[in-house]
Amino acid sequence: MNKAIRVATLAVSALSLAGAAMFAVPGFAQDRPGPGGVVAPADEGKELYEQICQACHMADAKGGGEDGARIPALAGNTNLANKDYAIIILLKGRGGMPWFTDMLTKQQIASVITYVRGHFNDYHDPVTVADIERIGTANPPVPECNTCGH
């Protein structure tokens, strides 16, 4: 359970917390739907979890897959005791998980982390927009841990 979090020396780009729709165009001239869905995610943490996060982390937040090809659990994830950990990953992505800065606002990021930490774990101190801005300014490296959830 308690895998140590090491700090990776990943070179990461400067953070941009814009609401731009860049994410829908992740590649270089890649195949994509075209000027399709412009759906706004919800503002509330639970709904946001259901609309975005559970696509990978599953409705019960227990993740899935097997060793070597796993989507980490968010439920009962002791890494989330440190709220900065979750903020860094949503701002910068990690491994197969993309950053969400071009899909979610700071408030949405704060709301969904607050929900995941409080609902699927027992960490009830809220995450605020000020927290997101603090991490955005400090620009710490992405934590490294093998699948970060087990």
Place this chain on the structure above:
Amino acid sequence: MFDNFTPPTRRDLLTMIGKAGGAAALYQAMTVLGHAKDSQFMGPPKLSGAKPGATVLVLGAGLAGMLAAYELTKAGYKVQILEFQGRAGGRNYTVRGGDTITELGSTQKVTFAPGNYLNPGPWRIPYHHRTVLHYCKELGVTLEPFLQINHNALVHHKKAFGGKPQPYRDLMVDWKGHVSELLAKSLNTGALDTSVTAEDKARLLEAMRDWGVLDKDMKYTKSDKLGEQRGWERPPGGGVNGAPIANDPFSLSETLDSGIWQTLGFYAEHVMQTTMFQPKGGMDHIGKAFQARVGKMIRFNTRVTKIAQDDKGVTAAWTDTKTGATGETKADWMVCTIPAPVLNQIDFQVSDKKKAAVRALPYGNSVKIGLEMKRRFWETDHAIYGGISFTDQAISLISYPSAGCFSDGPAVLLGAYPFGVGAYMLAGMTPEKRIQAALEQGSVFHPAEYKAEFLSGASVAWNRMPWILGCCATWTEESRAAHYQDLVAMEGRIVLAGEHCSYYGCWQEGALLSSIDAITRLHQRASAA
């Protein structure tokens, strides 16, 4: 003396240039001679003369892995492939009736009628993806046109026309007309006199009148001439009521509401330009054609757990996912095509730089949903044959089948293909709810038939496919600058390949070009060793 001189053919010349100047010179020359330009493909790699007994281990039996096995075998290497799934092809994938789709958290049984299919991954091949087209021809894969642009398909925007979809044709013609009228107005008021010469101004006015179908006052208005582009209230016919009646164009504001310029821009992209192709009967015929050549080399249901190398060779440790048996496979060299979200979780003996590159490569998500309908109502009732109707809802689009036009019986249309937010929304639903959502949203295009004619559906959420955990690599300018060269560099005895190792991300063309480049470098190193 000149009697004996035979001018070199274009091919001879290119071969000479290639030998003298290498690949870059050859590409340059091909461009000058009017070849290539839109592709880096210079023909299949002509590798030969592998050292006797030299071996290569390929990880992954997708297109990149199978191309590597196919060409390296031709060069004289002994090749083995380890594949996670019980199927070859990777994202080159087609689902048909009788197939099972296994995602993390769900299993679907597909019940499409014989002959019907969904391509959950790649589905169209632009005319300039010469590598894919080359191997289709070489391996005997039959291609047919993919119907990309359909002027009679629809564009839906929640906030335009009270939510009623409009034909692409009408919006496209109106956009052109309104922009022409405005440019003409600017020119005529002298607003652009410092920007264009008097001569160009006159030519531009004539062009706007013609291209925008403006009237004698340079206004965009209803006319028979406009009807010839935009269609009619009453189309031309025979006899007493033969005379057509033109219809009314939309206003500038309405046209802007539709966001039609985005659709025009999309179709203008090089990779979206026609002619497009698809393999007859399903995209997986490409994978099957490669498999027919290299299938005997593949060990299926084999999950790689560790990748190691030393100065003598490479070793992949693995677990058989059916029997639980473990083993090791050794070779002199390795081509690793395991997707980054999985590779970053495997014990992988390469430099920190390469590991960092693999870790810095998130995968975008996409969902495709196939809806089988009892009949081709889009053809019979709406004269829509192939092509795409766009929407700003989560499903992003629906696309009508390119093959089998005019046939009776059930047909499968693509009921959703989003990236981004819409893809996460649909992926997070159960398969049943995805189908419900696709039917609900797709009904805006064909409300009378969509739900009534529905038979069955199948969906694939790429982030939940257990062997890849995503759709395809998401690069940014910054991550390219920081990591791309580290990712593709051959390190010791290992080279990576796949769409993620190319500038043609998410395309089969990228996977194949990457593989050709990787095995060419591998062969150079192996020959020098």
